[in-house]
Amino acid sequence: xxxxxxxxxxxxxxxxxxxxxxxxxxxxxxxxxxxxxxxxxxxxxxxxxxxxxxxxxxxxxxxxxxxxxxxxxxxxxxxxxxxxxxxxxxxxxxxxxxxxxxxxxxxxxxxxxxxxxxxxxxxxxxxxxxxxxxxxxxxxxxxxxxxxx
Numbered sequence: 001x002x003x004x005x006x007x008x009x010x011x012x013x014x015x016x017x018x019x020x021x022x023x024x025x026x027x028x029x030x031x032x033x034x035x036x037x038x039x040x041x042x043x044x045x046x047x048x049x050x051x052x053x054x055x056x057x058x059x060x061x062x063x064x065x066x067x068x069x070x071x072x073x074x075x076x077x078x079x080x081x082x083x084x085x086x087x088x089x090x091x092x093x094x095x096x097x098x099x100x101x102x103x104x105x106x107x108x109x110x111x112x113x114x115x116x117x118x119x120x121x122x123x124x125x126x127x128x129x130x131x132x133x134x135x136x137x138x139x140x141x142x143x144x145x146x147x148x149x
Contacts, residue, residue: 003051003091004033024080025087032058052133058088060136093133098143101135105143117148 007030014023032054036046046054062085069078089095096104108126112119127140 002045003048004030004046007033007091021080021083022087025084028058028084029055029088029091049132052092055088055092056133056136059085059092062088095136096131096134098139101131101139102143102147104131105140105147109147114148117145120144120148123148 007026011023011026011030014026033046033051036050036054062081066078066081066085069075069081105123105127108130109123112122112126114120114123123144124141127144128137131140
């Protein structure tokens with residue numbers, strides 16, 4: 001079953017359960033998937049990688065908005081963003097913790113033969129490809145910088 005079909009079924013279940021927080025998050029995912037499908041150059045169905053990227057983008061948006069709301073002491077809006085973020089993250093692959101990301105990147109550095117910050121591009125390319133969906137770009141970048149400097 002595709003992600004879109006799963007989301008549609010979960011939307012129905014959330015409507016029946018009258019779970020507004022879950023419903024908001026699921027509707028955001030559905031809208032983002034529909035937008036991605038109708039973008040210029042895309043085919044009928046999204047690949048699994050494209051679906052993961054859409055979900056990661058939504059989570060990143062929620063995190064950034066939540067941080068802004070928290071800085072402005074808007075706990076009510078922060079709570080909404082946080083609830084939606086939790087719902088969206090359920091559909092992403094399990095995220096690796098920082099130690100696991102560090103172990104993978106150390107292995108990549110050894111394979112690529114990187115020795116300084118100048119080689120960061122090579123390492124980032126391989127790391128983003130290998131850790132797609134399992135870690136966000138910011139974490140990967142921070143770990144690569146710390147290991148190469």
